[in-house]
Amino acid sequence: MKIEVNGIELFYEKEGSGPPLVLLHGNGEDHFIFDESTELLKRNFTVYRPDSRGHGGSSRTAELHYQDMADDVACFIETLGLDRPVLFGFSDGGIIGLLAASQHPQLLSALIVSGANTEPKGLKPFIYGIFRLLFVFKKDPAIRLMLTEPNITKDELGRIHIPVLVTAGQRDMIRAEHTRLIAExxxxxxxxxxxxxxHGSYIVHSRKIAKIIEEAVNEN
Structure with a gap:
């Protein structure tokens, strides 16, 4: 399905029944990374899986910015009339979730972010260096995005007043101290x-994240 939001079209899948749950993928991915987890989650939730702008079946744009993506998601939720959904965001999806929750206090009922960062240097230096090298050759707007954004402040994090679970892998590409900073x-x-x-072993085409999401929602 497609929906017009914020001046573009977002492609999304909707499955299941129950309270609304929005799943946001990471950079260079699309909603298909959640195929396996959705098979479990749709038993208890109405699962919405949009493709971010510039990804999957959604509109292409010359530039990519996290703020635009956060505005897209807020508009997506409001246009569909979703009543304070739970939002799960992986990597870039987590960044989008942090921005949306900070800027729209009544939009979500709970937030789960995995492998998110609040600034480019939240990436491990070796990983940041790889992305810089890739951008030299590919000039991909999605790679430029990771090198220049986000720029989420501690004050912005402090404006989030809904239940939040922050996760990362022990071998994540995000620095462990940075993940702790977000949670703190x-x-x-x-x-x-x-x-x-x-970074994505428990999320991308994995059922593990479904259990984490369900447990987090049940604890709220």
Whole structure:
């Protein structure tokens, strides 16, 4: 399905029944990364899986910015009339979730972010260096995005007043101290570092994240 929001079209899938749950993928991906987890989640939730602008079946744009993506998601939720959904965001999706929750206090009922960062230097230096090299050759707007954004302040994190779970893999490409910083500055948030997991090993085409989401929602 497609919906017009914020001046563009977003492609999305809707499955299941129950309270609304929005799943946001990471950079260079699309909603298909959640195929396996959705098979479980749709038993208890109405699952919405949009493709971010510039990704999947959604509109292409010359530039990509996290603020535009956060505005897209807020408009998506409001246009569909979703009543304070739970939002799960992976990587770039987590960044979008942090912005949306900070700027729209009544938009969401709960937020779960995995492998998110609030500034480019939240990436491990080696990973940041790889993306810089890739951009030299590919000039991809999605790579430029990771090198120049986000720029989320501690004050912005402090404006989030809904239940929040912050997760990362033990071998994540996000610096562990940066993940801890995010959790420390969101009032009342919980932090879980998953042993043995990488940035997306427990999320991309994995059912593991479904259990984490369900447990987080049930604890709220």
């Amino acid at each position: 500055h969101i009032p009342g948030s919980r932090l879980v570092i998953l042993p043995g997991e990488s």
